[in-house]
Amino acid sequence: MDAFYASVELLRYPQLKGLPVVIGGGRRSEDEALVAKYGDRLADIPLAEFPLLKDYVGRGVITTATYPARQFGVGSAMGMMKAARLCPQAIMLPVDFVQYRRFSRQFKDIILSIAPRMEDRGVDEVYIDFTDVPGGQREGGRVLARLMQKTIFEATGLTCSIGVAPNKQIAKMASEFNKPNGISIVHESDFETMIWPLACRKINGVGPKADAKLKSHGIETIGQLAAKPRDWLIAHFGKSYGAWLHAAAHGRDDRPVVTESEPVSMSRETTFDRDLHAVHDKAELGRIFTELCVQVAADLKRKGYAGKTIGIKLRYDDFKIATRDQTIDDYTQDAATIRRFAGLCLKRVPLHKRLRLLGVRVGNLLPQDDVEQAKAEQRSGESASLF
């Protein structure tokens, strides 16, 4: 989906179309006041009433920027303060996940009605296997891609960009070629001309660290990466990652489109308005800690999961991260239990430095129904062993 969060906001506030808008920061009282004041006439709110990026004081990052804002160099994951310098006049709206999830569900349902083999990749992205969809091969997939764009736009007013290719790796890169509202098709035979000139960083799975290391070896483009022998890559990047880099550079990717999966963990974390100290701010920290546990427990219950590994995450003021976890005997989704073991984890971590972030995580998840079943089986096993 193109600039997904921002595009959803623009549906509510059409008067912002064509302007630099960024989404980020927390929900603030003045935004709520704005919504309260205008009720369901949000489209009537005059431009002058919207909060500006330059007036924002807080620690946060941009989650999405509209294309006009991107012209100023503002982009996702950029700190607010830096973004404010680049484009102070941008309008800043808080994130509204409830709304984004609603539209996410809607566009995914449309895709599923056209092509049932869909892999979820987060709120705004999916992989789709066209292979066996009737008409999926017409014009190299363009006909079906156009149908999806049109159907999604008519139902939601949102645009998306689609890349069509023989595998997920290439399709992902192809989807970036023609944004927004674009379709691009990369055939196997086009790979070298279309993909090799790109920077290695464009490969999904090459992040800042790997990219820097590749650069240190003089490897800038995917073509240069492809020219390196597989053994050389393995020697420098490890057996698994090296081999994967080699395959990726040659457009080889046999991962299937995975239509169903179970979550592995659920977590809640929060960055404080100001750095807190374990001793000095004990009460406040304790309140936040408990709330995070309550939230994770509620998430687990709402989604029907229980877990048996409970953990915490800290980010210190120097940005270093520490995690601790503990696996317990029984699966739980109970806030008090989570709080108790998370508290034990907290005791095992250094607490002299100021803290910037605190998180609580429950992993090793199992659907709650399976937990009941496992318990029942365990009981019958125990009674059997008695005889």
Place this chain on the structure above:
DNA sequence: TCTGGGGTCCTAGGACCC
């Protein structure tokens, strides 16, 4: 000008079991 929140997967060492 400091850098969100929610995830997944991988690695590596150690405990423990057979």
Place this chain on the structure above:
DNA sequence: TCTGGGGTCCTAGGACCC
């Protein structure tokens, strides 16, 4: 008294993605 090899699970950290 010294010494196997395979396998699983747990834990901490880190890279990466949306």
